[in-house]
Amino acid sequence: MQDLLFTNEPWTALDCLVERIGPSGVFVVVDDNTRRCVLPLMQQRSRCVADATVISIPPGEEHKTVSTVEEVWAELQSGGATRHSLIVNLGGGLVTDLGGFAAACFKRGMRFVNIPTSLLGAVDAAVGGKTGVNFGGLKNEIGVFREADAVVISTCFFSTLPTGELQSGYAEMLKHGLLKSREATARLLDLQLDASVDPEALLALLRESVEVKRDIVAQDPTEKGIRKALNLGHTAGHAFEALAMKRAEHLPHGHAVASGLIVALVLSHMKEGMDSSLIHSLAAFVDRHYIKPRITCDDYPALIDMMKHDKKNRHAGDLCFTLLRGPGEPLIDRFVSEEDIRAAIDIMRDLLHI
Amino acid sequence: MQDLLFTNEPWTALDCLVERIGPSGVFVVVDDNTRRCVLPLMQQRSRCVADATVISIPPGEEHKTVSTVEEVWAELQSGGATRHSLIVNLGGGLVTDLGGFAAACFKRGMRFVNIPTSLLGAVDAAVGGKTGVNFGGLKNEIGVFREADAVVISTCFFSTLPTGELQSGYAEMLKHGLLKSREATARLLDLQLDASVDPEALLALLRESVEVKRDIVAQDPTEKGIRKALNLGHTAGHAFEALAMKRAEHLPHGHAVASGLIVALVLSHMKEGMDSSLIHSLAAFVDRHYIKPRITCDDYPALIDMMKHDKKNRHAGDLCFTLLRGPGEPLIDRFVSEEDIRAAIDIMRDLLHI
Numbered sequence: 001m002q003d004l005l006f007t008n009e010p011w012t013a014l015d016c017l018v019e020r021i022g023p024s025g026v027f028v029v030v031d032d033n034t035r036r037c038v039l040p041l042m043q044q045r046s047r048c049v050a051d052a053t054v055i056s057i058p059p060g061e062e063h064k065t066v067s068t069v070e071e072v073w074a075e076l077q078s079g080g081a082t083r084h085s086l087i088v089n090l091g092g093g094l095v096t097d098l099g100g101f102a103a104a105c106f107k108r109g110m111r112f113v114n115i116p117t118s119l120l121g122a123v124d125a126a127v128g129g130k131t132g133v134n135f136g137g138l139k140n141e142i143g144v145f146r147e148a149d150a151v152v153i154s155t156c157f158f159s160t161l162p163t164g165e166l167q168s169g170y171a172e173m174l175k176h177g178l179l180k181s182r183e184a185t186a187r188l189l190d191l192q193l194d195a196s197v198d199p200e201a202l203l204a205l206l207r208e209s210v211e212v213k214r215d216i217v218a219q220d221p222t223e224k225g226i227r228k229a230l231n232l233g234h235t236a237g238h239a240f241e242a243l244a245m246k247r248a249e250h251l252p253h254g255h256a257v258a259s260g261l262i263v264a265l266v267l268s269h270m271k272e273g274m275d276s277s278l279i280h281s282l283a284a285f286v287d288r289h290y291i292k293p294r295i296t297c298d299d300y301p302a303l304i305d306m307m308k309h310d311k312k313n314r315h316a317g318d319l320c321f322t323l324l325r326g327p328g329e330p331l332i333d334r335f336v337s338e339e340d341i342r343a344a345i346d347i348m349r350d351l352l353h354i
Numbered sequence: 355m356q357d358l359l360f361t362n363e364p365w366t367a368l369d370c371l372v373e374r375i376g377p378s379g380v381f382v383v384v385d386d387n388t389r390r391c392v393l394p395l396m397q398q399r400s401r402c403v404a405d406a407t408v409i410s411i412p413p414g415e416e417h418k419t420v421s422t423v424e425e426v427w428a429e430l431q432s433g434g435a436t437r438h439s440l441i442v443n444l445g446g447g448l449v450t451d452l453g454g455f456a457a458a459c460f461k462r463g464m465r466f467v468n469i470p471t472s473l474l475g476a477v478d479a480a481v482g483g484k485t486g487v488n489f490g491g492l493k494n495e496i497g498v499f500r501e502a503d504a505v506v507i508s509t510c511f512f513s514t515l516p517t518g519e520l521q522s523g524y525a526e527m528l529k530h531g532l533l534k535s536r537e538a539t540a541r542l543l544d545l546q547l548d549a550s551v552d553p554e555a556l557l558a559l560l561r562e563s564v565e566v567k568r569d570i571v572a573q574d575p576t577e578k579g580i581r582k583a584l585n586l587g588h589t590a591g592h593a594f595e596a597l598a599m600k601r602a603e604h605l606p607h608g609h610a611v612a613s614g615l616i617v618a619l620v621l622s623h624m625k626e627g628m629d630s631s632l633i634h635s636l637a638a639f640v641d642r643h644y645i646k647p648r649i650t651c652d653d654y655p656a657l658i659d660m661m662k663h664d665k666k667n668r669h670a671g672d673l674c675f676t677l678l679r680g681p682g683e684p685l686i687d688r689f690v691s692e693e694d695i696r697a698a699i700d701i702m703r704d705l706l707h708i
Contacts, residue, residue, distance in 0.1 A: 073489055073490070073495070104498060105486075105496050107496075108485075108494075108499055130462065132459075135424075136427070140462075141460070142459050143462045144458060144459055144498055
């Protein structure tokens, strides 16, 4: 299993790791944002980053492409990388997904370490072995399952993030809390989630959250069964996200997932008898902290159509959800009817005042 | 471990396999040669090939590129492939390497079956999990280790191959024989290797040969140690091949390897005390059946330089060979001097009348 290091001195952890691995060269992949906001501090405090070759990629989903990966490969090649060299991915989910894929394929695989610089990256993309890029208009269509050799997780970079990004990552933590227990969920709902958030308190919650994901992934690395539990909130969430994207409305991934979690909980109550108290406390938290999807009843057919085409469905056309019998008790591959979904979105809109 | 099926009814074997796997769709990857010479027979005799979507790629190393892989991905996407679909790679090493890489990355991995149509493909490229394409002027620079779910091996397609291709693949079989035992090598040197070769006798030898490779790969799938035994003959062979390519001389891979094997055996005699009788019988076979590198003493510096840059060297600049203590006793990572190599090439040239 990969090394997972939780620390607010990531520079020290990285230098120790690199000394242990003993690579024949170190290449740091950043995007223009992390090159500006994070790299200088790392270069100042980490010997191996100071000595490394820096490969910078353009930020934004539109650059998460095979052609950007080819640019990384070309720079590895011209920098003399061998299969014994090491890539350090320093950035958000885009950098770790794309840099991980580049590493997994260069000379049929070199080692890589992820240092996620966003909460979403830390909690979601940096752990679990999913690497990849977009292709032909579809997200993460091309990639491989390949775990980073190590992930160094810190909260010290999150202050460089734009507003709303912290909330976005926190939605995935709420999901992990729901997959773990009622108590874990309660601890998350208790945090003061704003710019004044305590980095050490957040690091402790983050550790608990990442470990939930790691344990699920370890049981099912290639997503044939229980790993689908991690899709909780995402079938509806992706639909909200896609609709907003189509209309050029601002609805970051985690914010869409936060509303998607409410839909999943309402369906869990309706179909699986989950008790409803949690729905109300989660909805109050989401209502307070999150951007909400701007939808009306007229959008239901489009949303349902998108849910039918979720990548994780075995057969396109099914409406298939991850639900909960209760906190910590996920149920995968639950089929629901269009009527159920309409009702659940209605209730979500009531709870979130949409 | 992957299924390895040796049969001269590959259509029947494939239909059985596909029935067992139950994919949501079948895509057959061919190149222009196998589309013309092999696909019609398969479409006629195999139900699943008759019903499959055919994806045709251009033949030739110059098309073994990321951009050809992108064309395959685009056709998979437009053909509605899911992660539960199946790719059947029907072709030589180029098709199985490239098609395997395409499958390994599409939606983070779909299943694939290889049906090698050349002897070299059957004995070498189709088994062992190496997939990939050329990049930035380097062979197989981009790829992953991913075994085919099954490989269906037949000799019935080899009659469609151009002259010299059978010999090329047979050089890898000679290598496997040397890695196995004196007896295995003797059996190979006894075969009548020409257009009149008996397909069933060849299939039996091929089975033995592929099993040698499979056993070595199983011990070391990612080439950290003993798998380097499979590099026997290739350090010098690649140098002969590269020099010929530079001069636009015709020297197919296996033919270059055949001469490379003689260099490796001579070095094994000089450095490791291997007895010399085998060198003479192998050299007589190579002299009779193979195209030989057109080299003189003036080429030695260039050849040695290429050997120093062999991809499998841990440190560029070393001269590192796989040698034999005797048949069936490989020794990896043996450092040799430039003087030793000069002497070994001299002896090889004498033996092969170059």
